[in-house]
Amino acid sequence: MDERNRQIAYKIISIMYFLTLLAMQAIVLYRQLVLGQDLHEFEDIAIIMTVNSLFLISALLYFGAIPIRKLKIRSILLIYALLVVLGSLFTYAKYNLFGGQELTFRELFDKLIAVFAITGIILLFFIIFSILGKRKMEKELE
């Protein structure tokens, strides 16, 4: 196998991996929103998806596939706010639009706290891997 064969193989594997992730995401959404299944009915797929996506983005950050010149607090907060807004909208739509149940303010508040916390943990995970990746790169350049 030479460099051209490897390039083609990597390209195809990447596309197939992306399509698999996309299909799994579609399955999770379909089960959740259309079939109205509870989380425990598709927990296995959801866990695989979450861990996979988390490590995929972390690996991309660590190995320098996503170029980051400098980690700015403002950009991090902006991304955090964006993810929280998206997560909140999804949570609202999931229960109020697709679930057909009107959540009380208290219930919605509890769910939003989970969104805030989980988003924060995910972002922290990414930041740690970005810093580690940056350090690795600087060490290699020394």
Add this chain to the structure above:
Amino acid sequence: MDNLRLKLARIEKGLSQQELADLCEVTRQTIGLIEKGKYNPTLNLCIKIAITLDKTLNDLFWHENKK
């Protein structure tokens, strides 16, 4: 765009595509595609090919009027 200079250098050296491919540890198809200009080899492979054919990178891969 065909890389005629590579093809000529290979023929000058009396090598077939398969022989050059074996010397550079790639497949015949890869050499064929480079000669046809349909595959951009890595710098490492360019150097390997140039050394095998006793040429410089400029001789084989540099286009004077390429923008």
